[in-house]
Amino acid sequence: xxxxxxxxxxxxxxAGVGRGSLxxxxxxxxxxxxxxxxxxxxxxxxxxxxxxxxxxxxxRDLAPRWVVWNGAESRAxxxxxxxxxxxxxxxxxxxxxxxxxxxxxxRIWAHHRGLDPSTVPDTGRDDHTVDLFTAADRATGDLDxxxxxxxxxxxxxxxxxxDATPTRLAAWAAVALEIAQAQTIERAGVAxxxxxxxxxxxxxxxxxxxxxxxxxxxxxxSVVAESIVGSLAGPxxxxxxxxxxxxxxxxxxxxxxxxxxxxxxxxxxxxVKSLLRRVGIEVPDTRAWRLEPxxxxxxxxxxxxxxxxxxxxSTTFGYAWLDEHLGDDGRLRGSWTSCDGAAGRMTASxxxxxxxxxxxPAVIADDGYVFVRADLGQVEPRVLAAVSxxxxxxxxxxVDDLYAEVAETLGVExxxxxxxxxGAMYGQTTGRGAQALxxxxxAYPVSMDFxxxxxxxxxxxxxxxxxxxxxxxxxxxxxFDLPEQAARSRTAARGRYGRNAVIQGAAAELFKMWxxxxxxxxxxxxxxxxxxxxxxxxxxxxxPVGQEVATLVDAALDETVRRWAPDGSVRFLAxxxxxxxxxDAKD
DNA sequence: TGCGGCTATTG
DNA sequence: CACAATAGCCGCAG
Numbered sequence: 001x002x003x004x005x006x007x008x009x010x011x012x013x014x015a016g017v018g019r020g021s022l023x024x025x026x027x028x029x030x031x032x033x034x035x036x037x038x039x040x041x042x043x044x045x046x047x048x049x050x051x052x053x054x055x056x057x058x059x060r061d062l063a064p065r066w067v068v069w070n071g072a073e074s075r076a077x078x079x080x081x082x083x084x085x086x087x088x089x090x091x092x093x094x095x096x097x098x099x100x101x102x103x104x105x106x107r108i109w110a111h112h113r114g115l116d117p118s119t120v121p122d123t124g125r126d127d128h129t130v131d132l133f134t135a136a137d138r139a140t141g142d143l144d145x146x147x148x149x150x151x152x153x154x155x156x157x158x159x160x161x162x163d164a165t166p167t168r169l170a171a172w173a174a175v176a177l178e179i180a181q182a183q184t185i186e187r188a189g190v191a192x193x194x195x196x197x198x199x200x201x202x203x204x205x206x207x208x209x210x211x212x213x214x215x216x217x218x219x220x221x222s223v224v225a226e227s228i229v230g231s232l233a234g235p236x237x238x239x240x241x242x243x244x245x246x247x248x249x250x251x252x253x254x255x256x257x258x259x260x261x262x263x264x265x266x267x268x269x270x271x272v273k274s275l276l277r278r279v280g281i282e283v284p285d286t287r288a289w290r291l292e293p294x295x296x297x298x299x300x301x302x303x304x305x306x307x308x309x310x311x312x313x314s315t316t317f318g319y320a321w322l323d324e325h326l327g328d329d330g331r332l333r334g335s336w337t338s339c340d341g342a343a344g345r346m347t348a349s350x351x352x353x354x355x356x357x358x359x360x361p362a363v364i365a366d367d368g369y370v371f372v373r374a375d376l377g378q379v380e381p382r383v384l385a386a387v388s389x390x391x392x393x394x395x396x397x398x399v400d401d402l403y404a405e406v407a408e409t410l411g412v413e414x415x416x417x418x419x420x421x422x423g424a425m426y427g428q429t430t431g432r433g434a435q436a437l438x439x440x441x442x443a444y445p446v447s448m449d450f451x452x453x454x455x456x457x458x459x460x461x462x463x464x465x466x467x468x469x470x471x472x473x474x475x476x477x478x479x480f481d482l483p484e485q486a487a488r489s490r491t492a493a494r495g496r497y498g499r500n501a502v503i504q505g506a507a508a509e510l511f512k513m514w515x516x517x518x519x520x521x522x523x524x525x526x527x528x529x530x531x532x533x534x535x536x537x538x539x540x541x542x543x544p545v546g547q548e549v550a551t552l553v554d555a556a557l558d559e560t561v562r563r564w565a566p567d568g569s570v571r572f573l574a575x576x577x578x579x580x581x582x583x584d585a586k587d
Numbered sequence: 588t589g590c591g592g593c594t595a596t597t598g
Numbered sequence: 599c600a601c602a603a604t605a606g607c608c609g610c611a612g
Contacts, residue, residue, distance in 0.1 A: 265608085267606095267607060267608070268593095268607085268608055268609080269592080269593050269594070269607095269608080270593090270608085270609080271608095285593075285594090286593085286594085287593085287594065287595085287599085288594085288595075289599070290599095308594080308595080309595090312594085312595060312596080312606085315605090315606055315607080316595080316596080316604090316605060316606060317596085340602075340603065341603095342601090342602065342603085343601085343602070345598090345602065345603075346603095347602095347603060347604075348603090348604085349604065349605090350604090351596085351597095351604075351605080352597095352604095353596090353597060353598075353603065353604070354595085354596040354597040354598090354603075354604060354605080355596080355597075356595090356596060356597085357596090357597090375598095422600085422601095423600070425600095425601075426600040426601050427600060427601075428600045428601095429600085430600090431600090433600095496600065496601065497601070497602090499601085500600085500601040500602075501601080501602090503601090504601065504602065533597080533598065534597085534598045534602085534603090535598065536598080
């Protein structure tokens, strides 16, 4: 068969495939690929280079919204060198609208066809790939048909052990297209989740961004990183014996203050507690914030706290961490997920979301590049104003410092107002913030009622829906046979979870839409989003276009807000700066 | 060997 | 020490 990209692009274009229209793709390295759009479908045998060339031509000339089953499929395309612009990710949309984490193809299919979820063939895993054969699959039916005689999708299709052929790839793409079309039509018109179609697109495209951040990595200078670790955890040990010796000598500094002959394992919280009791300090636990005020009580406390710091640096963020995650090319790499199991925030491994501030000076832009760092200001109360439709809180959002405005309305100090607002969103019931809660309730009844309603529903075990249409399942949070006291506390915890999840989840949706908008607008300038941190974006940009990227980051936020909260009543703002290293203040 | 608890870091 | 996350080590059950 011919594999002339121009011909293929032309035939797809003639069939109506264009910017934003759904085009399912199934590709198998070494075999070939298939695409399926509305009224256009074909499959080709192709080597990897030809496949990448052809798909890239389709992307360049037609810019469709590529339908894939999951992030692993789009990652495989990226690894072939195909950078997709927009995406419809069946697993991401399934997680959004159905809830829960499991989103393997047979499960998505079963939901699409209204099959009993309890009869879905078990793939043996619940994540991105399906690569296990099941006995039932092998024993029955036509191996070229993705659908089993019982109506379920074959769980051995599409995985790594799958015997791909152009015919099967075409069938796989056709099934994906069918589901995507159903998801689009179904979600676009549902009145109780008007944002779902919009959010489904950005949540899908975030999967592409996750692929790219995982592949590209975060620029990090290994010399600087090593020197920071060295200053906090000591020089790099030559071997296991030397590492042991360093550990022992580090322990000895603390144990020198212990009673003579006492032998305690500092890595065991229980033994640390016993050690402290021996020197006359009784504490319910040994957390740093609790020991901090007791430094004057006994000379062992200060070295113990310092030991904790150094121990953490040498375990979690030490040489082993650098060796495992920092590549020779000066890139820190980890895995990224577009939505976590709770409210839908992004998560990252390799310490990119909890890197100690001391390590951040090692995150340095390449020569000739600059970072554009931008973070949303006071995003949670602004999100609360938008999703609850509270006109008074929306009014407060029009000033730069929302908390100061709330403080003035309540007639309290700014700090009190801040902890009160945050406390309302977290479900805090004690402390200074709680005292201001009654005033907050009087001043902003719409917002507070909204939070109370989420709390109440969650306590009752009812699912929640975020502003963007993400279903938050509460059925996995039921508890049985707990003592009354524990049950009450668990119910209260569920309420706090629900109260916060509708805010945190909606903020995540806004942030992710911003992130993919920046990704899209910055591409032509050669700039990449290299880090997403809940309300903060780090973009790696060529120096000459740094200012241009900074401007487009701000413009992307305005554009995102116009689509996400079109009535314009709530103001969102970003603090955007050009910096050379992550730790730099704005300049 | 798997898992809950404790601890520390981040937003 | 609220809400969320990742991650390492210890202690304990199986």
